[in-house]
Amino acid sequence: MEAVERESDAFQRPVSVEQIEAMCRRAFGDRTRVARIVEIGVGHYNTTYRIDIEGRDPVILRVAPERAQQAHWDRDVMRNEYAAAPYFAALGTLVPQNLAVDFTHQIIGRDYMFQTLLPGAPASTTLDAYPRSQWPSYYRQLGTITRAVHEVRGDRFGRVAGPGFDTWSEALSDQFRVLAADFDDAGLDSGDVHRVIDAVGTHRAALDEVTEPRLLHGDLWTLNIMLDPDAAEPTITGVLDFDVACWGDPMADWTIHRARQQPGTEVAAFWETYGRPATDAASAVRELFYQARNLVGVQLDIHRRGIDISEVPPIHWDVSDVLARLSG
Structure with missing residues (x-):
């Protein structure tokens, strides 16, 4: 994994390779093999990764902060984005497609979603x-x-x-x-x-x-x-x-x-x-x-x-x- 170096008390928290692999298997099948994981350090809220998976196009994994970290204003905003996605259809291919979304907290105690990787x-x-x-x-x-x-x-x-x-x-x-x-x-x-x-x-x-x-x-x-x-x-x-x-x-x-x-x-x-x-x-x-x-x-x-x-x-x-x- 290529991860962004942060202080131990940083707001954005890392996700382990084992957790990411388990997320990928849940989303794309038990035979899914992860070839490469690269953390994208541009944003300041979700922890975001580009995942290269054998036999398919790369995907984006976005992992929300733990709920205890979320302020009132930020509470469950990933769930809000999931609800809002159909209304952004007017932008067509300019917005990513949601490939898999998991709010169960069974693999990791955080909401996460997989999306298509947009060019650029x-x-x-x-x-x-x-x-x-x-x-x-x-x-x-x-x-x-x-x-x-x-x-x-x-x-x-x-x-x-x-x-x-x-x-x-x-x-x-x-x-x-x-x-x-x-x-x-x-x-x-x-x-x-x-x-x-x-x-x-x-x-x-x-x-x-x-x-x-x-x-x-x-x-x-x-x-x-x-x-x-x-x-x-x-x-x-x-x-x-x-x-x-x-x-x-x-x-x-x-x-x-x-x-x-x-x-x-x-x-x-x-x-x-x-x-x-x-x-x-x-x-x-x-x-x-x-x-x-x-x-x-x-x-x-x-x-x-x-x-x-x-x-x-x-x-x-x-x-x-x-x-x-x-x-x-």
């Missing part, structure tokens, strides 16, 4: 190989893909696997309540998160102008996009990791948040294919809530990775400015 390399490590003059092409493709996801309609708000809510304000309040619980468990001050929850009640009318739930990927940016490393210009070949997919306002999606952060750059080409967001007063209020949620999530991620928050510029995690604008 992560855009997070590949896009920089192209001149910036070619980057707009990439962002136009991303705009088209994001629009295709957001055109999928649902019948309730919230995580695809549930719980579901009748209104967007209820779903958003629940998201912040879950995040507040994670702050408390981590020993962080959840006061600002609770103030955002209070603001949801104040601005409920603006939030509930969103009446039609749409599919959100939840984490669609360069880390979860595959590019063809041999193409003459950036060419998207895959979309990964929709484990926090939910039904909500498309403007709340992580992709929209990231695109809005970089006006006047190559990223602006995203809006050429996605379409321009609304700019009315209610939309501006909703955008403040989405900023707050993303900043709160970043602070939790900083904590989970063991990064000293004093070394991170407050603009990347502090929601006080957003709260001031919601109260103004």
